[in-house]
Amino acid sequence: MAKPEPVDSKTCPFCPGNEGMTPPAEAVYTDRGVLADGSERVRNWRARVFPNLFAAMVPKPTPPTTEWIALPGHGFHEVIVDSPEHGIGPADFSRDQLELILEVYRDRYSHYRRKHGVSYISIFKNWGDAAGASMSHTHSQIIAIPIVPPLIKRETTVLSSASFCIYCNIAERETSSSRLITSNDSWILIAPFYSIAPYETWILPKGHISDLKAMDEHQRRDLGQILGDALRRLKSLLDDPPFNYMIFQQPFGYHLNIRIQPALTKIAGFERSTGVYINPVPPEQAASELRMA
Template identity: 35%
Template structure:
């Protein structure tokens, strides 16, 4: 197969070139582990991190001590900080702002050697609750326009420590990628009066070519214009623009935990525990996005590397069609 495919949201083109027919067994299997003699995230090493912002812990235990099962701490080496005063200025044709924002680490488990895919669904649910609580608290800051929650799993995906953790960075500007999604979603809505993400979900459920699995509340798909081999999106089936609305829906939190557990287990089994990047795309903190934007999670296994063509053109070349990726990641019980 050699095809150019266009993303219906941001109009980005990709090349699907499966001539070499790469399958899971064809990718490099040597994923370097991050070796450290001391891990600041380990149970009992609470003194070695900045003071915790949030912790789910046993009753009668004190902050920054053992007794927790999820902790949130400031990043020791932050990209942005609220210690900076937000200032904006122009330098001729250039614009700059002071480095105001939040950068936090969510320590997902006390157990150093437990992978995210091995966690009980109830533990993953607690991690999601930590995301929600920090998301809701940080958005109260009027200077913050967007919150990115993300997970880098493995050294090749950018992780500096192997202990299961994710991160949160809150910025005073809306990232270009999110702006592109908003603009594309609004353009689609203005023309069709429907959410483009909802239409994607409906078409994928009808076509049954790229649906990896469906839970009660979420669907996991290999997107039509996938940039990377085994790229996966997880979307709420019912329309919702704001990740923070999960706060009022315990059933959605539990079902999302189930979906994340399912897909990471598939990655372990089918792709030999690959490094990956996971991130939540949600509406920024501006009004008017409710009807056309749709929050979702994107997961990108790091099985290949961008090279000159990708960097030079912005085109991604994907050697595994999303249809093949879906077939590889599906299990018999998932067939719709």
């Protein structure tokens, strides 16, 4: 199975000691609090957030060509180095570290929510070559964009046409279904009925919260627990597979959810030409195997 190429920690820009190889960090999480890089880089950190050198979105984009109608690539793109340790994976994080990462996600989300011109914030992790990780040192990314993306818009239209919250309904029904993998006080981990990838899982809050900002401390600790649990089950069952996890959230009227999709099959002609995904592993089977992992 494809794993990220090991890069020497001496030359890895995400490793402690090499902070000067990245743009100055806007937020550095340390035991002394959340700091920011000045002329000197902050050392002894637990997580670092800085602008992506190869940004997909930038605050001051060049205007698009006049030949076609296009939006400028206005937005923000940050890298979150979510552990100082080179060579460990997200499934190896301590619960403390996972809780910290969730705090970072929540803080950056709150920061960009307030920015003029930001309509949607995507927070995700690519783990492994096949899932699109270009750096082997574990990291997450955040991209803030000026539009609500089509996928989200379509989902929101369906959600708002119902007289009840569809996600609350899913969370309640799946608590006693064959697709439940595990749960704690605040969250459930399921193989969703609508899995588009083999061994896809979703983490859903049991109560209705729209985004990470609405999460209380108890829910954050519980989320750290269940996210770690989900990642360890995947690693153990599928030999550290490449995967993407993605946080779906919106400030109003939405039900926060986190989707973990292992990249075990190729997205090819059929999927690209139809938007329809062939998943050879039924979610009930995935849930059963992940329960035992």
